[in-house]
Amino acid sequence: MAIPQTFIQELIARADVVEIVGRYVPLKKGGANFMGLCPFHGEKSPSFSVSPTKQFYHCFGCGKNGNAISFLMDHAGMTFIEAVKDLAQQYGMQVPEEEGTPQDRARAQEQREKQHTLTSVLEQAGDAYRKALKDSPRAIAYFKGRGLSGEVAKQFGLGYAPRRLA
Ligand SMILES: [Zn+2]
Numbered sequence: 210m211a212i213p214q215t216f217i218q219e220l221i222a223r224a225d226v227v228e229i230v231g232r233y234v235p236l237k238k239g240g241a242n243f244m245g246l247c248p249f250h251g252e253k254s255p256s257f258s259v260s261p262t263k264q265f266y267h268c269f270g271c272g273k274n275g276n277a278i279s280f281l282m283d284h285a286g287m288t289f290i291e292a293v294k295d296l297a298q299q300y301g302m303q304v305p306e307e308e309g310t311p312q313d314r315a316r317a318q319e320q321r322e323k324q325h326t327l328t329s330v331l332e333q334a335g336d337a338y339r340k341a342l343k344d345s346p347r348a349i350a351y352f353k354g355r356g357l358s359g360e361v362a363k364q365f366g367l368g369y370a371p372r373r374l375a
Contacts, residue, residue: 212293216305217278220293223300224277226264233284248284249273338368345369 227243230236236243236259247257247268256270267274275283281292297304342348342362348369352362361367 212290213305216302217293220296220300220302221264221276221278223302224264224296225261226266226277226280227259227261229277229296229299230259230266230280230284247271247273335366335368338370339366340368341371342367342369345371 227236230245231243234245234248234257236245237255238244239258241260241262243259243261244255245257245259246252246255247270249257249268250271250273252270257266257268259266264276265274266276266280273283277296278289278292281287281295282289285292287295294304296302342352348371349359352367357367
């Protein structure tokens with residue numbers, strides 16, 4: 210499932226990292242930040258700081274840091290999608306799912322294949338016209354008369370459409 214980047218940004222802006230971390234770690238206000246015992250390494254005095262203004266946590270002991278989504282992934286063991294859904298649910302937001310359903314993916318794949326087929330048909334036609342040019346002294350003479358060398362014709366993929374392709 211593809212989740213639009215704009216939704217992720219909106220979600221991170223809406224989510225409160227203090228609230229999310231607070232679900233798992235008892236936090237105490239200390240100055241501008243909240244402090245607690247780091248859930249990522251064993252310690253007896255708190256060096257785990259959560260900033261409500263920066264929406265960011267940082268451990269001065271082990272260096273772990275991140276936002277609400279990475280906390281759910283790192284600490285609660287959720288996948289990215291699970292963390293996004295968890296937060297969205299908490300804040301009453303609907304995860305956009307119109308993109309990336311299996312049907313959509315199948316349709317996109319079909320579209321790509323069609324495009325590919327079309328491209329190769331055009332390539333084959335181009336090859337045939339280029340070959341026709343090589344086989345037609347009249348066409349070559351015409352191109353030369355217009356100042357086009359064989360090299361230029363090759364570079365631009367110029368061809369000749371005879372009345373009937375051989
Ligand atoms: Zn730590």
